[in-house]
Amino acid sequence: MFSVSSLFSQTVTVNPVFGNSNLQLDHWYKLKSGDSVKIETLSFYISGIELLNNGTSVWKEKNSFHLIEASQSNAIKIPSGIKYDHIKFNLGIDSITNVSGAMGGDLDPTKGMYWTWQSGYINLKLEGKSNLCATKKNEFQFHLGGYQNPFNSLQTIELSVKENQRIKIVLDMEKVFAQLNLSKQNHVMMPCKEAMIAAKNIAKLFSVQ
């Protein structure tokens, strides 16, 4: 498709932020409502990265599975010298990969993103505390996943981008908490309707910075 010499010199980074600043784990944030939240764990899978130009695919990453962890920096390489105007990726792991047995790398089950009592990847894990949660130690836990209908929670995200040496994609957790109604719902731990809805809402909050 493109010559061997095309360099993978551009990068895409995917980072959770809180409002205008980088997200800090274990830090108490004030929400607009006046309530407070602290995020202890935030990890999610980005997969199937693809670049599009005028609606047609111009590049697809092979073996495209990336575990994004809030505590660690990441940089996904993409080729330079290709014209594109959109980037597309999944939030989560597709159903074929989900039924293909033990995988390595970011998909290794030791990464803590695999359910044990019922097979399947956790697409997004969000854990922490908030005064909004009338739970033990005010904890909330979201393990969002599910690859089978009717509870398939995989989301596809498409964002308009300008060609750039460094594409910065962010997920604004302040907006995520404005969506999740923590006082009503703070514990989603298996494939279900609630998980699908939460995943869908979160997927809308990715943006290019």
Place this chain on the structure above:
Amino acid sequence: MKKIIFILLIGSFSLVAYIVPKQMFYTVPKSWPKPKYDFSKNPLTAEKIELGRALFYDPILSIDNTISCTSCHSQFTAFTHVDHPLSHGIEGKMGTRNSPALINLAWHSLYMWDGAINHLDMQSLAPITHPDEMGSTLEGVMRKLQKSPVYRKLFYKAYGDSTITGQYTLQALSQFMLTLVSSNSKYDSVMAKKAKFTLQEENGYKLFQKNCSSCHTEPLFSDYQFKNNGLPVDPLLKDYGRMKLTKNPQDSLKFKVPTLRNIEFSYPYMHDGRFKRLSDVLTHYAMGIQHSNTLAPELQKPVVLNSVEREELIAFLKTLTDKTFLFNPKFSYPKEVLTK
């Protein structure tokens, strides 16, 4: 043109080279369906099978080093739990289900009584992390294995890499379990025309084909579908089978049809081990069936047999015993490796 043929030839040679070593560990018995397990993603090798066997027999997989896979899956009972209706784990904690026999696992498409596990590789995660079974975590197990010189060596031999990963560990356990093929019973010899049923067994076979084989389908003696065979719900366990997973009322009380190979030795029977003897099972199919919306159509009418017929059917079921499986030294405790 010549060039193309040449390439094709190379292509087919490499294909043969690829298949041959596999066949040394795995031959699909004649006239059996194609296995569901995708061997190309985890090609069997002697070293990986040996590693998997060591892991299967080693209590290192449990938090307090007391329970191994074989605690609940022992060879002499076709790899089910010896004599307990419900499985027991660390600190004597009781499970809620009977451990199934581990036989011909490459042909299943889903694992567990309710199909909660979608791939053999992922199966081992469930007992390792279950608080009432081995109570550990995969990460914890990796740390212990990484510290063990025996395992670093075994992993190196198997994968050319002494860094132990979750993927390697799970795939190696699958490799050993995939070798647990039972295809050498008297029934198999009769089908291969190398032996003959007695008259009693022959009559039992006919009764079996008439009443049982729609679910316990030959040659695997299961169709591996989920069905309700009319067992009344245990009021304490309240186990509704596959519905727990799919949340679909159509799946209420459906459990995976178990194989009947080696059934003589894999008692107690059913998902909760409620029956001790094969005659109890026949009594269930004759007069114990509980009617409900999801009861399998073929069991709407009870399977009533007279006492002679019951003996015949049981005689046939015993022809499914495979001594070469139950006593195969390749499947037993790997003394050479684990007692070092």
